[in-house]
Amino acid sequence: MTDYLEMTDSQSSYQDVPDSALYSHEAEYALIGSMIQHPDLIDDAGGKLSVGDFHHPACAELFEVISALRSRGRAVDVVTICEARPYLADRQSSLAVAGLLVQNTPSAANFDEYGRIVKQRSVARRVIAAARIMSQRLIDGEPLDDVLSQGQQAWVSLEAEGLDSRRRYRFIKDILPEAIDGVDRRFNRTESLGFDTGLPSLDEFIPGICPGHVLVVAGTPGSGKTTLGLGIAERVAIVQNQPALVFSLEMTDVELVNRSLSSVGGVQLKRISEGHSMADDDWPRLTSAVNKLMDSPLIICDDSSLTLRDIRQICRTVKREHGLAFVGLDYIGLVNGDNKSASRYEVVTEISKGLKRLAKELAVPIVVLAQLNRGPSNRTNKRPTKSDLRDSGQIEADADVVILVHRDGESDAGKAGVTELIIDKNRHGPTGTCRVQHQGAYHRFVELIGNPYPSEDEVEIGRPLASKYKGRRGDEKF
Template identity: 35%
Template sequence: MADNDMWQSTNGNTGRAGSNRGGNAGAPIYGSGATRNAEGTSGTTLFDRVPPHDVDAEMAVLGGMLMSKDAIGEVSQVLETADFYQPQHQTIYDAILTLFAGSQPVDVVLVANELMKDGNLDKVGGADYLHSLVASVPTAANAMYYADIVHQNAVLRNVITAGTKIAQMGYSASGAQAEDIVNLAQSEVYEMSAGKVRQDYVAIGPVLQNTLDQLDKMQNHELEQGVPTGFRDIDEVTQGLQPGQMIVVAGRPAMGKSTLGIDFARSAALHHNMTSIVFSLEMSKVELAQRIIAAETNIPLAAMRRAEDITPDRWNTLNNFWTKMQDAPLFIDDSPNMSLMEIRAKCRRLKQTNDLKLVVIDYLQLMSSGKRVESRQQEVSEFSRALKLLAKELEVPVVALSQLNRGPEMRNDKKPQLSDLRESGSIEQDADVVFLVHRPDFYNKEDRPGEADIIMAKHRNGPTDTFNLAFLGATSKFMDMPQDYQQAGV
C-alpha cells in the first residue's frame, strides 16, 4: 500500500488500522479537579476522544462504488461528502461523483486520472490505495449496507457537534440571553435530526439547471404545487402558498382575516390532507372548531351556540362530518400568552412527526416575546423576521394574520393599503405575499353586500391583483364567486 501519512486520523492511525466502531468507551465522570473517563484515566476530557467512525465501512462503500455504477446511484442518494470521516475518502468520493455526474464510466483507472487532474492522487495514497478499496469488498451488492453504517456514524458525529455548540453557547451566555440560547439550541438539534447541513455558496450552473428542470416539470404538470388556498383565482396567480414563504393576511377588526386564515387551513388539511396547524391567540379551541364545523357543514355559526337550534337533520350532518374528518391532519393550539419560542418549538416537532405543510398564526400583534423590549414596534419587527426565518427553516408557508391601523377609515373608499400595516414596517419587508381583506358592506350595507375584495398588495414572485370573493358571515367562510359573475357597475 502506498504511503498514506498525508491523511492521518486523529488517533494517529491510517487506513484500515484506524477503524473505530463507535469510539465511545463510556460516559465521562465529572467532578472537581481532573476529569476522568469510565476507565478512570485522569486528564482525558470528553472532547479528547475520537469521534465515531468506521474506516472499514467507508472503504467498503468506495470499493463497491468503484465496482458498480448502480451502487454509485444508490449511495449518492444517502451519503454526503462530509459523512466520510477520513479526508482522503471524502476526496475519492467527490471524484467518483464528478465522473458519475458527467455520465462517464467509473473505475479505478478513471478515478485515478480524475484525482491526478486536481493533484490529489498522491494525497489519497495513489492508485494502489484505490485498488485496495476494490479488494476490500467481494461484491458491490452490500454497498448500501456499508453506506448506512457510514451515515449512522456521521449522525453521531453531528450529535456531538451540536452538543458541543450548545454547551459553548450555554457557558458564554448571560442570564438575559437564556431564551435566545434555548431557541438556538433547539435549532441546532432540529437541523441535526432533520439531516440538514448548513449550505455553502454554490455555482450558478447547478442552480440554473434546477430552475430549468422545475420549469419543465411545471409545463408537464409533474411539479408539486404549493399549498392550495381553496380559492380558484388566488391559486391560479400564486400556484398555492409556497414553502418558505411568509404570507400576511391583514385587515381591520371584524373584517374577516381570521376567517380567511382558517379557510386556508381548512383547504390544506381537510380537503388536501396536508398537515396544518393554527395557533389561535385570540379565539379558543371551541370557537375555532365551531367556525370550522359551520364552514364545512353550512350549519349557521349562531346555531352552533344554541342547542335548541340543532335539529335531528343537523345532528345527522354533524355526525357525518365527524366521521369523515376525525382523522384530518389539522392541529389547533390556543395556549394563552404564547411566545415565539414556543411556536417555533411546536412547529419543529410537528414537522418531524407529521410532515407539517402549513402554519397559521392568529394574530401577529398578540404574540409575546417574554422579555423587555425598547418598543412594541421593535418587538413586532422581531416577530416578523423570526416567522420568515421559520418558514425558510421548515420549508413551509407561514400565514401570519395582522391588524391594520385606522388608515382605511380616513379614506373615502375605505380601501386598505400596505402602509396601513400596524406597528411595524418590517412586516411589509419580510412578507413574500400580503393579502388585505376589504368588505365594502362593512362600511355601507348597500355597497356590494356579501362581497369581499382580497387585495394582493404584495407578491414577491409575481403580479399583484385583487380577488373578488363572496363572504358568508353566517357560516364563517369565504367562497369563490361564479366565474361569470360581474360586479355592479363594472
C-alpha cells in the same frame, strides 16, 4: 487508535479518551497534514474552521501558525513552520511534529471530509458545554425563561455552524436540472406549485402558496381575515391531506373547531353554538363535517402566551413527529416578545423576521394574520393599502404576498357580504383585486357567481337580481 503525537503529563487525559462523537484526532492530523502538503487548501479551511475547533492542542497550535503564515503571504512547509515557531507549547519540535503529520496523511483528496468531521465534532463539544452552562445557571437560580431564551439562541447559532458550508451555495449548473424537473412535473400535473386557496379568483393572482413563503392576510376586526386564513388551513388538511398547524392566540381551540364544523359542513355557526336550534337537516351535514375533520391532519394550538421561541419549538416538534406542510398564525400582533423591555414595534419586527426565517428553515408556507391601523377609516377612500399594516413595517417587508381583506359595511354590496381581496404585494405574480362572497353565517368565503364586478343593487342578497350573483348556498364546503 493511539495518538501518534506525544503529549505532556498535563494533557495525558487525552490519551484515555477514545475517538468518539466529540472529537477525532485522526481527522485533525490528516487535516493539518493536507494543509502542509497542499497550501492552496489553507484558505478553504480558514473559511470554515478556527483554532477553537481543534481538540488536540498541537493541531490547534499548528493551525494557528499555518494560518498566520498564509495571511502574511509566506510559503507554508515544515521548514517555514519551524522557523516561525521552533517549539510548540508542550516543548515538542514543530519540525518533527509537522513532518510526522505530513508523512502519515492518508490522502489530501479527502481534505473536505476531514474538515467536515473536525467542524462537526467541535460543534458537538460546544453543544455539551452550552448545556452544562444552562444547567448551572438554572442551579444558580436564574429565571427559566431567561435561560431558555438565551439557550435557544445558542442552539440556533450552533445548528448553523454545524452545517456543511458547501450546502449553503450551489452553482447554477447544479440547480438547473432540479428547476427543469420541477417544470416538467408541473406540466404533467404530477406536482403542483404550492397549495391553492380554494378561491379560483384569488388563485389567479397566487398560483400556489409555496414552501418558504410568508403570506400576510390583514384586515380590520370582523373583516374575515381569520375566516380566510382558517379556510386555507382547512383546505390543506382536508383536500390535500397534509399536516396544517394553526396557532390561535385570540380564540380557543373549541371555538376554532366550531368554525370549521360550520364552514366544512354548511351548518350555521349560530346553531352549532346554541345547540338547541339545530334543524333536522343540519345533523347529517354536521356528521359529514365531523368525519372529514376527524380524518384530517389539522393541528391547533390555542396557547395565548406564545412567544416566537415557543412557535419555533412547536413547529419543529410537529414536523419531526407528524410532518408539517403549512403553518397559520392568528395573529402576529398577539405574539409575546422575549425581550420584556423592547417596544412593541421592536418586538413585532423581530417576530416578523423570525417567521420568515422559520418558513425557509422548515420549508413550509406560513400564513400570518395581521391587523390594520386606523388609516383607512380616516380617508375618503376606505380601501386599505399594505402601508396600513399595524405595529411594524417589517411585516410588509418580509411578506411574499400581502392580501388585504376589505368589506365596505356602509354599502349594499358590503352588507350582502361582498368582500374585496386586495393583493397589494406579490413577489411572484401580479397584484390586483378580486371579489368574493363572505358567508358570515357559515364563516367561510366562496366565489361570487356571475359578474365579478356587479353593482351594489345586483349583489345584495335577497333582492330580485341577487340570485344571478350570490355565492354558493349553505351546503358543504368540501
